[in-house]
Amino acid sequence: MVLTETWLTGNERDSHSLAILKETLPHLDFHHIPRYSGRGGGVGVLLHKGYHVSRNPLEYFKSFEYLDLNVSSSKFCSFRLIALYRPPASKKNKTPLGTFFKEFSSLLEILLSSPQRLIIAGDFNIHIEKSNRAEVLNFLDILRMSKLRNHITCSTHMAGHTLDLVISRDDDSLVSSVKSTQSLPSDHSAIICRLNTLKPNPVKRHITARNLKDIEMDKFCLDITSSNLYSDGTPVSNPEQLMELYDKELRRILDDHAPTKENDVILRPHAPWYTKSLRRAKQERRRKERRADKTKLTVDKESYLDSCKSYNEQLLQAKSSYFLEKVRASDSRALFRLTNSLSIPTQLMVLPEHDSDLQLATSFGDFFETKIKKLRDELNCCPNQDMSVQVPDTCDASLAEFDDVTEDEVLKTIKAACNSTCNLDPIPTSLLKKCTPTLLPILTDVVNSSLQAGVVPETMKQAIVSPRIKKDNLPRNELKSYRPISNLSFAAKLVERTVACQVNDYLATNNLLPDVQSAYRAHHSV
Template identity: 50%
Template sequence: MVPHSNSFTNFAIWNARSVKARGKSTAICDFVISKQLHFFAVTETWLTNSDRDNRALADIRTTLPNFEFHHSPRLSGKGGGVGVLLHKGFKVSVNREFTFKSFEHIDLMLRSSGSTDLRLVVIYRPPSSARKRETLSTFFNELSTLVEVLCINHQRLLIVGDFNVHVDDPNNVDAQRFLSLLDVANLHNHIKSPTHSSGHTLDLVISRDSDDLVLTSSTDSSLPSDHRSAICGLSFARPLPVKRTVVLRKCKDIDQQDFQKDIQKSQLFTDSLDECGDLADLYNEEMQRLLDQHAPLEEKEFILRPQAPWYSDALRRSKQERRRAERAVYKSGLQIHKDIYKEKCKSYLFLLRQTKEDYFLKKIDYRDQRGLYRMVRTLSSPHASSQILPCHDSPGQLAESFCSFFDEKVKRIRQELDASISEDLSVPVKDRCSSYLTEFHTVSEDELVNIVKGTSNSYCDLDPIPTSLLKKVISQ
């Protein structure tokens, strides 16, 4: 079992064979939640750093708002790519000192409260093929260069990934050369059991012997791939919870009768003003004052946690059946129990994907057009919740930049239209208008109430009180 003390961090490495495949991102999120992982390294992400990645990344962001995904996609060709799903409680910096031809990698520096820095390097070496010019000799030379630099530094070191070297085969010359390189650098591989369906150990977790970093290690085959995931408990302080502070008002707790009585006692009814502008200013000031009195602004801090509202009792029972089948495999080792366990894993992952799809289909059925747009944006854009604004030092500067942008845009459109018009255009205009506006009639109180009650509940920060609250007090 992986330790869960505050002094330990839970970590896993897995070859995904495409994060973008149907259901893979959902399976990753479920795995992170169930194993209580703090970071999860993934090889063969198949991400391309294009808009095609958005659905998978948005799925991860929606389910794991307290995590962020750092990845290095393959620059050319299909497949490949490495990434790390990290808890936001870690302070992260990316090292870009090296580029290599024979393998892909991402190099991160992690810092957690009360711990020394941890340098995490995730590596994926594609298997040798006729198309690949880079030989194993190139790989060993480049890996040796990287290891030499890493071992010079004093940070704690963790090298993980899919090296595609059969380190389990004592007669394999390449494996012996690889293990000899680790031994010379005082590095040690902690994964001893097979990580591939063929029975070989390809996915490795490597650290210094002197660091005492890796405390426990095991493998898990519940994820959909021909690679098993390697799970480790690290002697590295787990990150602090990610907290978010919001400012809100408890408008639902307002006593509407008391609020209406205070409105009637306010200067709106005692002061006599004739100018429309003065009346509007007085309305804004008094309503804002009364809102602050009955529902003052409050700061509330909450912890970001994984969100899986689609998780059901049926999924829980299916996961229990999968665990029972897994225990039977460990107990007997019989092939029939292994086959049953594989079927239970497939059944759980299918039910997980189907349950999640049904959940969102039901939510879509009850959405209006605006709500549907928001949901689609959330599920298809990894940055849907981010506020994307131009760089600015003050709200005034932001307003000026918006004004300048649209002013220049209008000028540019006018210039383009003027340049495209070759002939003078004339529009026939009648000499006289048949409609006349001769007078205004006084709006009655009932008409005003009906107009307010017929408006939308949406409002902005410039409104003195929420529109929904105004509708309630104006109708009494």
């Protein structure tokens, strides 16, 4: 995608726009040349990450801006892409059209010195539709003498002008078709151009993952009951030792059933409705396509078209069934999250520019630690004030200790929890929920041992801290633009929510909450 008038300036102001572009289109790379002085201008190109892209050195031209890229999808399929923008004549831009013709001819001499396939696209701000004008005839002569041709014959501007052009070599079939659409919120139309070139290489990422789908749950639960978590010896009552045993045994069992494997995977859109039957139908469609292409028989072509129709129907049915089931199983909050995820593109984490992950993590750690220390020092320097509040009535109730919870109470808390997983968890939350009947006694012991001892195990105090930008318009390279978000393990959240529930019940039962308080209280929003 070639873009003109990007309005990028090459300074810190661009970071917000570029970050949003990267988050919204993670499979694309944005190559651009900003306009360093003045308003407007700038050209850019959005390309799939599967393309190999290199920049060619630029010459300075006064009458237009351009970006020169070499684009290749394989060793034998490459072309040169020029994104060009010529500003229209105005009070500030008094460069004569003759200067543009001279400089554009100089650029073509450079480009045509190489036999490489060529495409030039952009906003030339020349009224090509007025074919009798001298400047149009002059421009077309330049193209004809350079053995180039323009593929745009329709209007590209809301006023009926043809200003945006797509140019290639006269004897090259790189451009197969072009069309325009005026459905964009712009005075210029979008030009859709189909190129005769190979698809970009698939984008791959090196990952370390487990194959959780192939875990046999019966055997997995049986190994849990056979582990030291269910030993017949002296039961472990110390919360520290119990959490250590819980983490150690579950990690060992998970490694036995789904060991971590390193692999290079192709990045594809998330499609949870894509089942094994759909995969088989797609493979069958591809097999019939190869056969029809090989034999050229009508019967094989019809068989291929039938398989295409069948696959599309199965795909539509799978999508509909998946989302229909999601909607039926959702309460109001889950339904809002589902609608939000479908209507708003998934955003990647915005981070400052950095040379290494370790350096960035160290910088954030030092910054947050310094900030907390500064806050504590400021609080210590504050003058002591009498913060006591006179209460007319006395309260005889007290919360001296926490009550043990039953398995039913723990089960209710587990079911209410979402499936998000922390890297500190010994097994993923989704897998834990599948074997809840087996792990429920263990998790109940973990919660009760912590409540009885009045101690939070050290492993539960550990968290994965992720920086999140406070507002989208803040400078992304300044650490103060971020806030720390802590992600605790599932067991820690279980204990935390149990304690919060008992404290809230105590406060509510004894009427210790202010009548006017609505924050952090269910069903009290005003």
